[in-house]
Ligand SMILES: O=C(O)CCC(=O)C(=O)O
């Protein structure tokens with residue numbers, strides 16, 4: 177049987193993470209541990225956020241109707257220019273999205289000592305905790321999360337010993353919907369890259385059909401001093417694509433070279449799709465690998481639900497053969513790449529660059 181992505185994370189995690197999230201409900205001031213200076217995020221954050229400049233109007237990634245006749249062209253253009261876009265008419269029922277967001281709110285509202293019962297094990301993937309890449313930064317992020325790779329049952333039972341089933345059912349249903357949406361978006365992306373039907377079918381049977389995903393529930397509570405805090409430090413996502421639902425609180429920003437941080441504002445009913453490192457490799461660098469981050473908000477609590485979609489850990493990925501130009505990356509297994517990312521974070525990609 178193919179090894180799952182979560183096994184790859186467990187096997188290659190070289191920074192066991194013992195940090196626990198702050199008890200956000202009990203703090204009135206930003207603790208020193210969460211105050212970020214310009215040097216704390218490798219300088220990436222120093223570049224200005226366009227949204228904070230008075231009068232500035234930034235172009236922003238498109239919102240694409242997936243059923244529109246020109247959807248494939250728009251997706252391809254957005255992947256090349258931005259590495260991110262939003263989708264509507266995606267087929268995921270509004271009620272299901274609302275239900276999953278409500279479960280996330282209920283989870284994060286639990287008393288701190290209750291949430292800590294479901295803490296992610298130091299080398300584990302599922303459970304409550306700080307962002308996986310926290311050990312790379314000197315300061316802590318204004319964030320708490322709950323990751324679900326495979327079944328949430330074991331951890332949900334610790335949170336709600338008698339009422340865990342509703343939570344697990346909603347998460348399973350959402351994951352199923354996300355999986356088929358991610359597969360369909362991947363096919364649109366391959367078409368946009370010019371991959372013909374025969375090659376798309378080959379890719380489908382080699383790894384796309386077995387690709388799967390993990391869910392990440394994110395909470396960014398109201399923050400007493402948002403200008404000195406960071407919700408999620410600048411990073412790129414590792415797998416093929418990420419699909420993100422955001423509630424109506426702003427916070428997500430992408431880095432646009434020569435421009436600065438551009439906000440991806442919540443659009444009712446839309447889901448955010450972004451290119452991960454593995455898709456960047458498959459596209460031979462044609463699809464943009466963009467940095468993104470989350471900034472916290474003083475008066476509004478941000479909740480998001482991320483779905484990370486990737487192939488089985490033993491799949492071999494390389495730039496697709498018929499794309500223009502010489503290959504920019506060597507072939508790599510998903511497990512090896514995740515190991516490089518866990519060890520070197522954003523420099524991981526440079527180890528497979530040709
Ligand atoms: O919560 C967000 O807005 C972004 C989350 C994210 O980038 C991630 O989980 O990788």
Ligand SMILES: [Fe+2]
Nearest residue numbers: 411412413468
């Ligand atoms: Fe991300």
